Amino acid sequence: MKNLSDRVAIIGMGCTKFGEHWNKSAEDLIVEAAFEAFEDAGVEPSAIEAAWVGTLVSGISGQALSRPLKLQYIPITRVENMCATGQDALRNAAFAVASGAYDLALVVGFEKLKDSGYSGLPGAASTVIGAGNTAPGAFALAANRYFHRYGTGKEELAMISVKNHFNGARNKKAHFQKEITLEQAMKAPMIASPLGLLDCCPTTDGAAAAIITRTELAPKFNKDFVTIKAMGLAVGPGTGRMDPDFDFTSFPETKAAARQVYDQLGIREPRREVSMAEVHDCFSITEMIIYEDLGFSEPGKAKADIDAGTFALKGALPVNTDGGLKSFGHPIGASGLRMLYEIYHQLLGKAGERQVKDMKLGLAHNLGGNPGSFTCSIIALGHP
């Protein structure tokens, strides 16, 4: 893929508080996130030339966005790519802006799950492949396999959840704003062995938005902006479960997307060259495996890095500084943009007590699906 590094700028972003919004509709959440982004970017809704909206199950077509924002008769595209929906919406918008087709585009990701009867990723799309499958069950396979192969135990998974809750407790927009203890995580009710309740992210309502333009136009709107350094998207064949040699301890889609991004940026040592990362911690084991698939840890060595605090807020490579899916929540279509919302504020030095020092390059990793059947988007943001 051609390198679009620094050709597209994010000039404004918005994000609702994530949580159980029984008193708000999906439209309310979209308006809240989008207007925070409009205000942040210093643009009026009428200036938007085209828009992309990402949602998995909470809306269909571009009308999911045109109605609440009164963006009538402009091109609006709905994007869906499982849990990687939010970032893929931004990716498509970025290509359109980079091409020169549009100067100013809006991207919104949203999901309204709590009053939809949706309580976690449902069973298999196919009655043949993975019948009876649930998300915790599928990722528990990965955890068991990882434990078996590398001798890791549940404690490291618990430490990931404790870290993410610690960060989320310092984020006023997070779904769960409370710290948890290692003992709580270890003794939580079992969901799918070895994944306990506090190894699993919640289902959440929320929306996030971004306004993008070409980098040379960005200063006209907002002097504080960040640029898209690289984008990668890898969609696997979805046949892992049918492959006797499929290895649940590593996710090829993450590796492929990371390779795209690292090649675009010339990154050879991601652990040293990435300042911080937001990763798709739908389950604690997912974050553990992602450390290795992104090259932050050697295969089988994530345990040592977790024990050393490498990925903690004050660690050498902070991960999920906003609390991640575990603590910030997971409104599916919004999660990818929520990750970028955190990196955007980290780059602008506006992350408050969660601010990462010497922030240069942030990586957002957005994963959709289950082991053996993933879509994975990775977007890197940096200073212009």
Place this chain on the structure above:
Amino acid sequence: MNSGGPGTTQEHHFTRVIRGDVDSVRVKIVDVLEEFHYSVVGHDPIQGKRLAQKNLWVAHTLEYETHLTVLLRPKSAASTLATFDYAVPVLFTNGDRRSLEREADAIIALATAPAIQAACPSCETENAAAVRFCRACGTPLARNSLPAELEVMRMTANATAVQQEISISLAIALLTLVISAVLLNFGKVPTWGVVVFVIGELIALRFLIAGLRRLHRTINPLPSSQKEYQPEISRSIPAHEKALPAPPLSVTEGTTKLIANSTQPPASIIGPKDTDPIQ
């Protein structure tokens, strides 16, 4: 070839040719290493660590703490050259080195052996030849027969250990005999000669008995002796999990309830409560 020195591990490395391309061989060897009780800690090259299974004085070579590195490179389109590099605390004899080579042969044999029983013992579903778990119910499928290399490995390792134990026994017995004879004939206190004789011969006897018992086990293996290399998957719920509270109906609501009494962050960073008052 080998190297090493005092206070370090000793190494032994050798090469083997394995049928199949590098990627497929890598996957198969990694899987088989786990059946040999290795924890795989690296993939390229393959690196496995196996903890010591017995005390050094009663263990044979394959029961020492072992670090194994397997470097794979293509030899032809359909074959792979594998360099096995073993690091163990000590290698006493060439027999120890041969034991390591026999283990590598067994690993290769197991990795390239055609599995597996076709009919699931649990649900009786007929499975394809290459699968390791029943495609209908997930039950692990046993191999129809284990490669002969496993038996050769077991025999070599045990026979080497028997040879060492009996040799040590004879050496101690002879040495004790000489020392006690000298003490009895020329020592100022002849009683010391008797003491040395008794202690030395008891130690020699201990090694002799250990060697003979191992020889007996080698010649008359237990029916289960090969099953240690079969995958073991427990389907029962561990006791510590049984003691946990019942799972909630919803992860979100369950988490909310569970952390209700957790550390509360400062009020300044808590957002507005947005739960519908009707709820």
